[in-house]
Amino acid sequence: MILKSKIKRISSVLFLTIVLLCPIRAQELPLFKDGDVVALIGDSITHGGSFHTFLQIFNATQFPNQKVSYFNGGVAGDNTPGTIDRLEKDILIHKPNHAIIMLGMNDVGRWLYPGSKKVDAETLKKREDILKAYTKNMQKLSALLVERGVQLIFTTPSIYDQTADIERKNNFGINDGLIDFGKAVRSIAEKYDAPIVDFNTSMLAVNKKIQAKDKTATIVGHDRIHPGDEGHLVMAYEIIKTVIPVVFTSNIEIDAKTNMIITTTNCKVDIKDGIHKFSVMQNALPFPVKESLRSTEKLILGTENITRENFSVMHLNKGKYKLLIDDIEVGIYSHKELKSGIDLSRNSLTPQYKQAEKVSDLCFQYKNTNDKLRTIAATEFRTLKEFKGPNTYEAKKAFLEAKNEKSKGKSWYFYEKKKAKEYFEVLPKQDSLWKALDTIRDKIYTSNKPVIHTYKLIKI
Missing domain, CATH: 1.20.5 (Single alpha-helices involved in coiled-coils or other helix-helix interfaces)
Structure with a gap:
């Protein structure tokens, strides 16, 4: 015994x-070191999405000394063959050493899923052929990237929402096809011993939770395909949980009776003047999430164990205590709460959180600037792909107008017309936009440096 x-x-x-x-x-x-370049490879969900912006915010706040460059390599409407065609000029031109790859929504053959339960043998055969072609193209794309020394991070395709009770026609079965694509991606990831981030499963899980209360709710848009910020937050967290599982932004445990530090993680605490006034230097900032996304965050499995900012004080006298950081009141807590530990990571009153919000704002500025550059890339690598005329403004404009006119009546007509207009507006600004991208990136990594804060714990 x-x-x-x-x-x-x-x-x-x-x-x-x-x-x-x-x-x-x-x-x-x-995962990403100082000086690394990360390429985001995908279609419209990457092109106009925000999951990589949330990831950029996470890296900038959790690893403030690891300056990483992110380049959006998504093109709306693109698929695996199109990505291979533009790989050299649109993605490898940035000399990435990491690539996060999500493709499949435009490869899956959505027209082969009419929504009816009965599917003939010919349609099933076409689905099989599409899966084989997708697998072959993903293998080719992966090999090309690895040849250039790029470390791969694979993701399963994000979901097609075939369960929401919304007006948009439901091509039921598409997500099952995407799940099969995910299995193919998993086998390729195993070949390269690369991480596989399962977007599809995590998004389905959150969708199931919200639809249990509201059948019309969805974390993707009402086209059943394009996630809003809610869906992109789920995707970002899945990357974080899979490849960069940071448990503590900081962890502080103090014994008030002895004025001794019990534990610190990822920070330095100076308590020589006692708990009534002491200094804290964290090595990271909180990972900020907008208030409008907090309800979604709570539905994502495992987020409660990520980037916690724990603060606990043992052996306090019974009663309530006011916590001030840099003389800003951030909360009132009982001695029991402080003993158990309070998580300050979602306390938007702390100076650290406010600093992190400024970093977040800069990352979204970076995204918006990158989005304009993607308008140029998407037009030149997809819409103008078949253009054979002279490299002049007039010739390209005539080609795009003629092509757009042919698509009149199609669902993408107004989108393509809008993007063609934006292309000619943004094209003359291309050089200045690239400079702006560099400038914003520099600002992100100067504004994200943690500073010393003064804590006060006052009994009330």
Whole structure:
């Protein structure tokens, strides 16, 4: 019995050691290092999406000294063959050493899913052929990237919402086709020993939760395809959970009785003047999430164990305490709450959170600037793909107008017309936009540096 008790105590110590070491290791070894270039490869969901912006915010706040360049390589309407065609001039031109790849929505053959349950043998055969072609193209794309020294991160395709009770026609079965695509991607990822981020499963799980309360709700748009910020937040968290699972932004545990620091993780605490006034220097900022997205965040499995900003104080006298950071009141807590530990990561009153929000704003400025450059890329690598005329403004304009006229009556007519107009507006600004992108990136990595803060814990 004594031996068993000793073994149990040793096991507990080992377990606690592992738990405490894991967040430190994650914080010291980010997936992306200083100077890395990350290419986001995809279709319209990447082109106009925000999952990579949330990821950029996460990296900029959690690893403020690891300056990483993100380049949106999504093109609306593109598929795997189109991506291979533009790979050299549109993606590899940025010399990425990492690529996050999500393709499939435009490869799956959505016309082969009419929504009826009965499908003939010919249609099934076409679906099989499409899956084979997609697999072959993804293998080719992966090989080309690896040849150039790019480290791969694969994702399963995001969902087609075939469960929401909305007006848009439901081509039921498309998401099942995308799940098959995801299985093919998984096998390729295994070949390269690369991470596989399962967007589809995580998005289905959140969709199921919200649709249990409201059948018309969806984390993708009402076209059943394009996620809003809610869906993109789910996607970003799935990348974070899979490849960069940071447990603590910071962890502080203090004994008020002895004025001793029990534990610190990813921060430095100076408590020489006692709990009534002490300084904290964190190595990271909170990961800010807009208030409008908090309800979605709560539905994502595992987020409660990511980027926690724990603050706990043991052996306080009974009662309530006011916590001030830089003389700003951020909350009132009981001695029991402080003993258990409060998570400040979602406290928008703290100076750290306000600083993180400014970083977030800059990342969205970066996205908006990149979006304009993607208008140029999408037009030149897709819409103007068949253009053979002279490289002049007039010739390209005539070609695009003629092509757009042919699509009159189609669902994409107004979108293509709008993008053609934007192309000619943005094209003369191309050089200045690239400079602006560099400038904003520099601002992100100067505004994200943590500073020393003064904490005060006052009994009330």
